[in-house]
Amino acid sequence: MTFAVRDVPEIDVVILSRDESAINATVVSALRSQVGVNLSVHRIVGAPRSTDSGRIATIVRARNEGVHCGNSALVMFLDDDVVLASDCIARLHHALMSRRDQAGVAADYLGESSGVSPSKHVAMGATLFWRSVLQQQPFRYEPGRCECLCKCEDVRRLGLRIDYVAGARAEHRKQNLPCQSHSHAVAGEEFKAKEEHPAKILVAFNRRDVPRFRNGFLRTLRSCGNDEQVIAVGYGLYPSEITRLASEPNLRLISKPYNGQLPPVRRLSDFASVAAELPEQTPLAYWDAGDVLFQGKLLPLWALARSNPTKILAVREPSGYPENPAIRGWTQTISDMSMRRQVFERFATNPFLNSGFAAGSARAMRGYFEEAVRLRASSSLRGTTDWGDQTALNLFCHSDPERWAEVPQEWNYCVHDRVRGEVRISPEGIVFDRNGKVPTVVHGNARSLRQFAILR
Numbered sequence: 001m002t003f004a005v006r007d008v009p010e011i012d013v014v015i016l017s018r019d020e021s022a023i024n025a026t027v028v029s030a031l032r033s034q035v036g037v038n039l040s041v042h043r044i045v046g047a048p049r050s051t052d053s054g055r056i057a058t059i060v061r062a063r064n065e066g067v068h069c070g071n072s073a074l075v076m077f078l079d080d081d082v083v084l085a086s087d088c089i090a091r092l093h094h095a096l097m098s099r100r101d102q103a104g105v106a107a108d109y110l111g112e113s114s115g116v117s118p119s120k121h122v123a124m125g126a127t128l129f130w131r132s133v134l135q136q137q138p139f140r141y142e143p144g145r146c147e148c149l150c151k152c153e154d155v156r157r158l159g160l161r162i163d164y165v166a167g168a169r170a171e172h173r174k175q176n177l178p179c180q181s182h183s184h185a186v187a188g189e190e191f192k193a194k195e196e197h198p199a200k201i202l203v204a205f206n207r208r209d210v211p212r213f214r215n216g217f218l219r220t221l222r223s224c225g226n227d228e229q230v231i232a233v234g235y236g237l238y239p240s241e242i243t244r245l246a247s248e249p250n251l252r253l254i255s256k257p258y259n260g261q262l263p264p265v266r267r268l269s270d271f272a273s274v275a276a277e278l279p280e281q282t283p284l285a286y287w288d289a290g291d292v293l294f295q296g297k298l299l300p301l302w303a304l305a306r307s308n309p310t311k312i313l314a315v316r317e318p319s320g321y322p323e324n325p326a327i328r329g330w331t332q333t334i335s336d337m338s339m340r341r342q343v344f345e346r347f348a349t350n351p352f353l354n355s356g357f358a359a360g361s362a363r364a365m366r367g368y369f370e371e372a373v374r375l376r377a378s379s380s381l382r383g384t385t386d387w388g389d390q391t392a393l394n395l396f397c398h399s400d401p402e403r404w405a406e407v408p409q410e411w412n413y414c415v416h417d418r419v420r421g422e423v424r425i426s427p428e429g430i431v432f433d434r435n436g437k438v439p440t441v442v443h444g445n446a447r448s449l450r451q452f453a454i455l456r
Helices: 025-032 055-066 088-098 131-136 147-157 207-223 239-246 263-277 299-307 325-332 337-349 362-377 390-398 445-452
Strands: 010-016 038-044 074-079 082-084 102-106 126-130 161-164 170-172 200-206 229-235 251-256 283-287 292-294 312-314 357-361 404-406 441-443
Touching: 010 055, 010 088, 025 082, 025 299, 038 055, 055 074, 055 147, 074 082, 074 088, 074 131, 088 102, 088 126, 102 147, 126 131, 147 161, 200 207, 200 263, 207 229, 207 239, 207 292, 229 239, 229 263, 239 251, 251 263, 263 283, 263 362, 283 299, 283 362, 299 312, 299 357, 312 362, 312 390, 325 337, 325 390, 337 390, 357 362, 362 390
Parallel strands: 010 038, 010 074, 102 161, 200 229, 200 283, 229 251, 312 404
Antiparallel strands: 074 126, 082 170, 102 126, 283 357, 292 441, 312 357
Protein backbone atom coordinates (compact mmCIF):
# COMPACT_ATOMS: atom_id res chain seq x y z
CA MET A 1 0.00 0.00 0.00
CA THR A 2 1.21 3.48 -0.82
CA PHE A 3 0.57 6.62 1.22
CA ALA A 4 1.25 9.37 -1.35
CA VAL A 5 1.58 13.11 -0.92
CA ARG A 6 2.56 15.70 -3.41
CA ASP A 7 6.31 15.95 -3.16
CA VAL A 8 9.33 13.66 -2.98
CA PRO A 9 11.14 11.96 -1.23
CA GLU A 10 10.07 8.37 -1.83
CA ILE A 11 10.54 6.20 1.26
CA ASP A 12 9.89 2.50 1.86
CA VAL A 13 8.50 1.93 5.35
CA VAL A 14 8.92 -1.58 6.76
CA ILE A 15 6.57 -2.39 9.65
CA LEU A 16 7.73 -5.19 11.95
CA SER A 17 5.18 -7.11 14.01
CA ARG A 18 4.95 -10.37 15.92
CA ASP A 19 1.89 -11.88 14.22
CA GLU A 20 -0.65 -11.28 11.47
CA SER A 21 -3.27 -9.54 13.60
CA ALA A 22 -4.47 -6.16 12.34
CA ILE A 23 -2.09 -3.28 12.92
CA ASN A 24 -3.43 -0.81 15.48
CA ALA A 25 -5.47 1.90 13.73
CA THR A 26 -3.63 4.66 15.61
CA VAL A 27 -0.29 3.48 14.22
CA VAL A 28 -1.70 3.32 10.70
CA SER A 29 -3.44 6.68 10.97
CA ALA A 30 -0.17 8.25 12.07
CA LEU A 31 1.50 6.85 8.96
CA ARG A 32 -1.27 8.21 6.77
CA SER A 33 -0.87 11.65 8.34
CA GLN A 34 2.79 12.04 7.36
CA VAL A 35 3.42 15.27 5.46
CA GLY A 36 6.08 16.03 2.87
CA VAL A 37 6.90 12.42 1.95
CA ASN A 38 5.70 9.63 -0.33
CA LEU A 39 5.49 6.34 1.56
CA SER A 40 5.32 2.75 0.33
CA VAL A 41 4.44 0.53 3.29
CA HIS A 42 5.54 -3.09 3.66
CA ARG A 43 4.96 -5.50 6.52
CA ILE A 44 7.14 -8.23 7.98
CA VAL A 45 5.29 -10.74 10.17
CA GLY A 46 5.79 -14.36 11.19
CA ALA A 47 6.79 -16.80 13.87
CA PRO A 48 10.26 -17.73 15.10
CA ARG A 49 11.95 -20.61 13.30
CA SER A 50 13.51 -23.60 14.96
CA THR A 51 16.91 -22.41 13.73
CA ASP A 52 16.57 -19.10 15.62
CA SER A 53 18.54 -19.10 18.86
CA GLY A 54 16.16 -16.61 20.45
CA ARG A 55 13.86 -13.65 19.93
CA ILE A 56 16.63 -11.26 18.89
CA ALA A 57 17.78 -13.72 16.23
CA THR A 58 14.27 -13.67 14.81
CA ILE A 59 14.21 -9.87 14.84
CA VAL A 60 17.58 -9.71 13.06
CA ARG A 61 16.35 -12.06 10.34
CA ALA A 62 13.16 -10.01 9.93
CA ARG A 63 15.02 -6.70 9.66
CA ASN A 64 17.39 -8.11 7.05
CA GLU A 65 14.39 -9.34 5.09
CA GLY A 66 12.90 -5.85 5.31
CA VAL A 67 15.98 -4.34 3.68
CA HIS A 68 14.83 -5.93 0.41
CA CYS A 69 11.29 -4.50 0.53
CA GLY A 70 10.72 -1.85 -2.13
CA ASN A 71 13.30 -0.12 -4.27
CA SER A 72 13.66 3.46 -3.06
CA ALA A 73 17.00 4.75 -1.79
CA LEU A 74 15.57 5.22 1.72
CA VAL A 75 14.23 2.57 4.10
CA MET A 76 12.51 3.25 7.40
CA PHE A 77 11.95 0.56 10.03
CA LEU A 78 8.85 1.05 12.15
CA ASP A 79 7.70 -1.21 14.97
CA ASP A 80 3.95 -1.83 14.99
CA ASP A 81 3.56 -0.25 18.42
CA VAL A 82 5.15 3.11 17.58
CA VAL A 83 2.95 6.11 16.75
CA LEU A 84 4.62 8.88 14.73
CA ALA A 85 3.88 12.60 14.86
CA SER A 86 2.63 13.86 11.49
CA ASP A 87 5.94 15.55 10.63
CA CYS A 88 8.19 12.83 12.07
CA ILE A 89 9.38 11.20 8.85
CA ALA A 90 9.84 14.57 7.13
CA ARG A 91 12.05 15.70 10.02
CA LEU A 92 14.05 12.49 9.87
CA HIS A 93 14.55 12.90 6.13
CA HIS A 94 15.71 16.48 6.54
CA ALA A 95 18.24 15.40 9.19
CA LEU A 96 19.47 12.48 7.08
CA MET A 97 20.06 14.76 4.10
CA SER A 98 21.76 17.49 6.12
CA ARG A 99 25.09 15.61 6.55
CA ARG A 100 26.92 13.48 4.01
CA ASP A 101 28.20 11.17 6.76
CA GLN A 102 24.74 10.42 8.17
CA ALA A 103 23.83 6.73 7.73
CA GLY A 104 20.66 6.66 9.78
CA VAL A 105 18.47 8.83 12.00
CA ALA A 106 15.76 7.93 14.48
CA ALA A 107 12.83 9.22 16.50
CA ASP A 108 13.39 8.74 20.22
CA TYR A 109 10.18 6.88 21.12
CA LEU A 110 11.86 5.32 24.20
CA GLY A 111 13.15 8.56 25.73
CA GLU A 112 16.81 7.49 25.57
CA SER A 113 18.41 10.62 24.12
CA SER A 114 20.15 13.08 26.42
CA GLY A 115 19.88 15.78 23.77
CA VAL A 116 23.51 16.73 24.42
CA SER A 117 25.80 13.91 23.26
CA PRO A 118 25.21 11.16 20.66
CA SER A 119 23.33 8.16 21.99
CA LYS A 120 25.39 4.99 22.17
CA HIS A 121 22.24 2.92 21.63
CA VAL A 122 19.69 3.99 19.00
CA ALA A 123 16.48 1.92 18.95
CA MET A 124 15.52 0.64 15.50
CA GLY A 125 11.74 0.96 15.96
CA ALA A 126 11.48 4.32 14.15
CA THR A 127 14.70 4.68 12.17
CA LEU A 128 15.38 5.97 8.66
CA PHE A 129 18.39 4.59 6.74
CA TRP A 130 20.09 4.86 3.41
CA ARG A 131 19.33 1.48 1.83
CA SER A 132 22.91 1.25 0.54
CA VAL A 133 24.24 1.25 4.11
CA LEU A 134 21.92 -1.59 5.10
CA GLN A 135 22.87 -3.58 2.02
CA GLN A 136 26.54 -3.09 2.76
CA GLN A 137 26.25 -4.26 6.33
CA PRO A 138 23.33 -6.53 7.40
CA PHE A 139 21.80 -6.49 10.86
CA ARG A 140 23.43 -8.80 13.38
CA TYR A 141 23.55 -9.38 17.11
CA GLU A 142 25.95 -10.68 19.74
CA PRO A 143 25.34 -12.23 23.18
CA GLY A 144 24.35 -9.36 25.43
CA ARG A 145 24.09 -6.92 22.52
CA CYS A 146 20.83 -6.34 20.65
CA GLU A 147 20.68 -5.73 16.91
CA CYS A 148 20.19 -1.99 17.55
CA LEU A 149 23.46 -1.60 19.45
CA CYS A 150 25.36 -3.79 16.96
CA LYS A 151 24.05 -1.72 14.05
CA CYS A 152 25.13 1.51 15.75
CA GLU A 153 28.62 0.16 16.35
CA ASP A 154 28.93 -1.18 12.78
CA VAL A 155 27.84 2.11 11.28
CA ARG A 156 30.28 4.10 13.38
CA ARG A 157 33.15 1.78 12.45
CA LEU A 158 32.54 2.87 8.87
CA GLY A 159 33.06 6.49 9.93
CA LEU A 160 29.36 7.24 9.57
CA ARG A 161 26.85 8.73 12.00
CA ILE A 162 23.61 7.47 13.51
CA ASP A 163 21.62 9.23 16.24
CA TYR A 164 18.25 10.44 17.39
CA VAL A 165 16.81 13.62 15.87
CA ALA A 166 15.58 16.30 18.22
CA GLY A 167 12.05 17.31 17.26
CA ALA A 168 11.20 14.03 15.51
CA ARG A 169 8.45 12.91 17.85
CA ALA A 170 7.10 9.39 18.28
CA GLU A 171 5.27 7.52 21.02
CA HIS A 172 5.68 3.92 22.13
CA ARG A 173 2.33 2.24 22.78
CA LYS A 174 4.07 -0.38 24.96
CA GLN A 175 1.95 -3.29 23.76
CA ASN A 176 3.54 -5.67 21.26
CA LEU A 177 7.22 -6.32 20.87
CA PRO A 178 8.59 -6.01 17.34
CA CYS A 179 10.06 -8.88 15.40
CA GLN A 180 9.55 -11.89 13.28
CA SER A 181 9.71 -12.79 9.69
CA HIS A 182 7.97 -13.55 6.43
CA SER A 183 7.02 -10.65 4.20
CA HIS A 184 3.32 -10.01 3.96
CA ALA A 185 1.48 -7.15 2.22
CA VAL A 186 -0.65 -5.04 4.52
CA ALA A 187 -4.26 -5.70 3.66
CA GLY A 188 -6.45 -2.67 3.13
CA GLU A 189 -9.09 -3.95 5.53
CA GLU A 190 -6.56 -3.80 8.37
CA PHE A 191 -6.43 -0.05 7.97
CA LYS A 192 -10.10 0.59 8.65
CA ALA A 193 -10.73 2.31 11.96
CA LYS A 194 -13.57 1.03 14.08
CA GLU A 195 -16.59 3.22 13.50
CA GLU A 196 -18.03 3.80 16.94
CA HIS A 197 -19.59 7.02 15.68
CA PRO A 198 -20.25 7.16 11.92
CA ALA A 199 -18.53 10.04 10.14
CA LYS A 200 -20.54 12.95 8.75
CA ILE A 201 -19.90 15.40 5.91
CA LEU A 202 -20.95 19.04 6.18
CA VAL A 203 -21.64 21.30 3.22
CA ALA A 204 -23.32 24.68 2.73
CA PHE A 205 -24.44 26.42 -0.44
CA ASN A 206 -26.92 28.85 -1.97
CA ARG A 207 -29.06 28.41 -5.07
CA ARG A 208 -26.23 29.16 -7.48
CA ASP A 209 -24.35 26.02 -6.48
CA VAL A 210 -27.22 23.52 -6.30
CA PRO A 211 -26.46 21.97 -9.75
CA ARG A 212 -22.71 21.76 -9.05
CA PHE A 213 -23.37 20.25 -5.65
CA ARG A 214 -25.65 17.54 -7.06
CA ASN A 215 -23.80 16.82 -10.30
CA GLY A 216 -20.25 17.22 -9.04
CA PHE A 217 -19.88 16.97 -5.26
CA LEU A 218 -22.63 14.47 -4.48
CA ARG A 219 -22.36 12.38 -7.64
CA THR A 220 -18.60 11.81 -7.34
CA LEU A 221 -18.81 11.29 -3.57
CA ARG A 222 -21.23 8.40 -3.99
CA SER A 223 -19.64 6.96 -7.13
CA CYS A 224 -16.41 6.44 -5.15
CA GLY A 225 -18.25 4.32 -2.59
CA ASN A 226 -18.54 6.95 0.15
CA ASP A 227 -21.91 6.42 1.84
CA GLU A 228 -21.47 8.79 4.79
CA GLN A 229 -24.40 10.99 5.72
CA VAL A 230 -24.17 14.45 4.16
CA ILE A 231 -25.64 17.27 6.23
CA ALA A 232 -26.35 20.08 3.77
CA VAL A 233 -27.31 23.61 4.72
CA GLY A 234 -29.05 25.31 1.78
CA TYR A 235 -29.72 29.05 1.66
CA GLY A 236 -32.63 30.56 -0.25
CA LEU A 237 -33.60 27.37 -2.07
CA TYR A 238 -36.77 27.03 -4.13
CA PRO A 239 -39.37 24.47 -2.93
CA SER A 240 -38.61 22.29 -5.95
CA GLU A 241 -34.91 22.29 -5.08
CA ILE A 242 -35.67 21.41 -1.49
CA THR A 243 -37.83 18.48 -2.58
CA ARG A 244 -35.23 17.18 -5.01
CA LEU A 245 -32.35 17.40 -2.53
CA ALA A 246 -34.38 15.89 0.29
CA SER A 247 -34.89 12.80 -1.86
CA GLU A 248 -31.15 12.15 -2.17
CA PRO A 249 -30.07 9.01 -0.24
CA ASN A 250 -28.47 9.63 3.16
CA LEU A 251 -28.67 13.41 2.83
CA ARG A 252 -30.11 15.58 5.58
CA LEU A 253 -31.12 19.00 4.26
CA ILE A 254 -31.35 22.04 6.51
CA SER A 255 -33.11 24.76 4.51
CA LYS A 256 -32.65 28.38 5.58
CA PRO A 257 -33.74 31.67 4.00
CA TYR A 258 -31.18 33.80 2.19
CA ASN A 259 -29.94 36.72 4.32
CA GLY A 260 -27.25 38.27 2.13
CA GLN A 261 -24.29 36.51 3.77
CA LEU A 262 -22.08 34.32 1.64
CA PRO A 263 -21.99 30.58 2.53
CA PRO A 264 -18.29 30.55 3.59
CA VAL A 265 -19.17 33.00 6.36
CA ARG A 266 -22.65 31.91 7.29
CA ARG A 267 -21.74 28.24 7.48
CA LEU A 268 -19.54 28.86 10.52
CA SER A 269 -22.44 29.41 12.91
CA ASP A 270 -24.68 26.86 11.18
CA PHE A 271 -22.00 24.16 11.25
CA ALA A 272 -21.35 24.95 14.92
CA SER A 273 -25.01 24.21 15.66
CA VAL A 274 -24.86 20.91 13.76
CA ALA A 275 -21.64 19.84 15.50
CA ALA A 276 -23.20 20.60 18.88
CA GLU A 277 -25.96 18.04 18.17
CA LEU A 278 -23.53 15.20 17.46
CA PRO A 279 -21.53 12.99 19.84
CA GLU A 280 -18.20 14.72 20.50
CA GLN A 281 -16.17 11.85 18.99
CA THR A 282 -17.98 11.92 15.64
CA PRO A 283 -15.53 12.50 12.75
CA LEU A 284 -16.60 15.50 10.66
CA ALA A 285 -15.34 17.12 7.49
CA TYR A 286 -16.61 19.94 5.33
CA TRP A 287 -15.73 20.95 1.80
CA ASP A 288 -16.87 23.75 -0.49
CA ALA A 289 -19.99 22.65 -2.31
CA GLY A 290 -19.66 24.00 -5.84
CA ASP A 291 -16.16 23.11 -6.98
CA VAL A 292 -15.16 19.82 -5.33
CA LEU A 293 -14.79 16.37 -6.91
CA PHE A 294 -14.14 13.09 -5.09
CA GLN A 295 -11.81 10.47 -6.58
CA GLY A 296 -11.45 7.92 -3.80
CA LYS A 297 -12.49 6.60 -0.40
CA LEU A 298 -12.62 8.82 2.68
CA LEU A 299 -11.97 6.06 5.25
CA PRO A 300 -8.33 7.09 5.86
CA LEU A 301 -9.46 10.66 6.59
CA TRP A 302 -11.87 9.46 9.26
CA ALA A 303 -9.06 7.42 10.81
CA LEU A 304 -6.94 10.58 10.96
CA ALA A 305 -9.76 12.46 12.67
CA ARG A 306 -10.21 9.68 15.23
CA SER A 307 -6.51 9.58 16.02
CA ASN A 308 -6.35 13.39 16.47
CA PRO A 309 -9.54 14.04 18.47
CA THR A 310 -8.52 17.49 19.75
CA LYS A 311 -7.14 18.92 16.50
CA ILE A 312 -8.42 20.52 13.33
CA LEU A 313 -7.02 18.77 10.25
CA ALA A 314 -6.15 21.24 7.50
CA VAL A 315 -4.38 21.43 4.13
CA ARG A 316 -2.04 24.18 2.98
CA GLU A 317 -2.52 26.25 -0.17
CA PRO A 318 -0.29 25.48 -3.17
CA SER A 319 1.55 28.74 -2.46
CA GLY A 320 2.19 30.86 0.62
CA TYR A 321 3.84 34.20 1.21
CA PRO A 322 5.07 36.04 -0.83
CA GLU A 323 3.64 34.23 -3.90
CA ASN A 324 0.05 34.26 -2.61
CA PRO A 325 -1.31 37.84 -2.88
CA ALA A 326 -4.27 37.11 -0.60
CA ILE A 327 -2.02 37.10 2.46
CA ARG A 328 -1.01 40.73 2.04
CA GLY A 329 -4.31 41.89 0.58
CA TRP A 330 -6.52 40.46 3.28
CA THR A 331 -4.32 41.49 6.20
CA GLN A 332 -3.59 45.04 5.01
CA THR A 333 -7.28 45.91 5.29
CA ILE A 334 -7.62 44.91 8.97
CA SER A 335 -8.70 48.08 10.77
CA ASP A 336 -6.57 47.73 13.89
CA MET A 337 -2.98 48.50 12.87
CA SER A 338 -1.32 46.44 15.60
CA MET A 339 -3.48 43.43 14.79
CA ARG A 340 -2.77 43.98 11.10
CA ARG A 341 0.95 43.50 11.74
CA GLN A 342 0.47 40.51 14.03
CA VAL A 343 -1.88 38.67 11.68
CA PHE A 344 0.32 39.34 8.66
CA GLU A 345 3.38 37.97 10.46
CA ARG A 346 1.54 34.78 11.40
CA PHE A 347 0.22 34.23 7.91
CA ALA A 348 3.55 35.03 6.25
CA THR A 349 5.62 32.71 8.44
CA ASN A 350 3.30 29.68 8.57
CA PRO A 351 1.65 27.43 5.99
CA PHE A 352 -1.25 29.31 4.44
CA LEU A 353 -4.25 27.01 4.88
CA ASN A 354 -7.12 26.66 2.44
CA SER A 355 -10.47 27.06 4.17
CA GLY A 356 -12.39 25.07 1.56
CA PHE A 357 -11.84 22.05 3.81
CA ALA A 358 -11.33 21.13 7.44
CA ALA A 359 -11.85 17.92 9.38
CA GLY A 360 -11.79 16.72 12.96
CA SER A 361 -13.97 15.42 15.75
CA ALA A 362 -17.32 17.11 16.33
CA ARG A 363 -15.85 18.59 19.51
CA ALA A 364 -12.79 20.06 17.77
CA MET A 365 -14.78 21.33 14.81
CA ARG A 366 -17.37 23.00 17.00
CA GLY A 367 -14.58 24.77 18.88
CA TYR A 368 -13.17 26.07 15.61
CA PHE A 369 -16.53 27.19 14.19
CA GLU A 370 -17.48 29.10 17.32
CA GLU A 371 -14.06 30.75 17.63
CA ALA A 372 -14.03 31.65 13.92
CA VAL A 373 -17.33 33.50 14.33
CA ARG A 374 -15.82 35.44 17.23
CA LEU A 375 -12.58 36.21 15.38
CA ARG A 376 -14.37 37.66 12.37
CA ALA A 377 -16.27 40.07 14.60
CA SER A 378 -13.27 41.03 16.75
CA SER A 379 -10.51 43.58 16.28
CA SER A 380 -8.29 40.72 15.12
CA LEU A 381 -9.97 40.58 11.70
CA ARG A 382 -12.43 43.44 11.59
CA GLY A 383 -12.20 45.26 8.26
CA THR A 384 -10.50 42.50 6.30
CA THR A 385 -11.57 42.16 2.68
CA ASP A 386 -11.62 38.38 3.01
CA TRP A 387 -15.13 37.52 1.87
CA GLY A 388 -15.01 34.09 3.47
CA ASP A 389 -13.48 32.25 6.40
CA GLN A 390 -9.87 31.72 5.27
CA THR A 391 -8.37 34.39 7.50
CA ALA A 392 -10.36 33.01 10.44
CA LEU A 393 -9.11 29.45 9.86
CA ASN A 394 -5.49 30.55 9.55
CA LEU A 395 -5.62 32.82 12.59
CA PHE A 396 -7.32 30.13 14.66
CA CYS A 397 -4.70 27.51 13.78
CA HIS A 398 -1.60 29.68 13.89
CA SER A 399 -2.51 31.25 17.23
CA ASP A 400 -1.88 27.85 18.84
CA PRO A 401 0.02 25.05 17.01
CA GLU A 402 -1.63 22.45 19.24
CA ARG A 403 -5.02 23.29 17.74
CA TRP A 404 -4.35 21.79 14.35
CA ALA A 405 -2.44 19.21 12.33
CA GLU A 406 -1.45 19.38 8.68
CA VAL A 407 -2.68 16.52 6.51
CA PRO A 408 -1.65 15.62 2.96
CA GLN A 409 -3.00 17.77 0.16
CA GLU A 410 -4.80 14.78 -1.33
CA TRP A 411 -7.70 15.59 1.03
CA ASN A 412 -8.21 19.01 -0.60
CA TYR A 413 -6.00 19.18 -3.69
CA CYS A 414 -6.35 22.79 -4.84
CA VAL A 415 -5.96 23.13 -8.61
CA HIS A 416 -5.59 26.93 -8.67
CA ASP A 417 -2.16 28.60 -8.33
CA ARG A 418 -0.18 25.57 -9.43
CA VAL A 419 2.62 25.82 -11.98
CA ARG A 420 2.09 24.57 -15.52
CA GLY A 421 2.38 20.80 -15.76
CA GLU A 422 1.64 20.19 -12.09
CA VAL A 423 -1.97 19.18 -12.77
CA ARG A 424 -2.98 16.68 -15.45
CA ILE A 425 -6.49 15.69 -16.52
CA SER A 426 -7.16 12.39 -18.27
CA PRO A 427 -9.70 12.17 -21.12
CA GLU A 428 -12.06 10.56 -18.60
CA GLY A 429 -11.83 13.60 -16.33
CA ILE A 430 -9.53 12.08 -13.68
CA VAL A 431 -7.22 14.62 -12.03
CA PHE A 432 -3.58 13.63 -11.42
CA ASP A 433 -0.85 15.48 -9.57
CA ARG A 434 2.62 15.93 -11.06
CA ASN A 435 3.76 12.59 -9.61
CA GLY A 436 0.96 10.73 -11.36
CA LYS A 437 -0.99 10.22 -8.12
CA VAL A 438 -4.77 10.60 -8.00
CA PRO A 439 -5.75 12.96 -5.14
CA THR A 440 -8.75 11.71 -3.18
CA VAL A 441 -10.44 15.13 -3.22
CA VAL A 442 -9.95 17.78 -5.91
CA HIS A 443 -10.82 21.38 -5.12
CA GLY A 444 -11.28 23.69 -8.09
CA ASN A 445 -10.75 26.79 -6.00
CA ALA A 446 -11.30 30.09 -7.86
CA ARG A 447 -13.46 28.04 -10.28
CA SER A 448 -10.23 26.67 -11.73
CA LEU A 449 -11.80 23.40 -12.89
CA ARG A 450 -13.55 25.36 -15.61
CA GLN A 451 -10.32 25.57 -17.58
CA PHE A 452 -10.43 21.78 -17.82
CA ALA A 453 -14.07 21.78 -18.92
CA ILE A 454 -15.09 20.23 -15.59
CA LEU A 455 -17.93 21.61 -13.44
CA ARG A 456 -18.85 24.38 -15.85
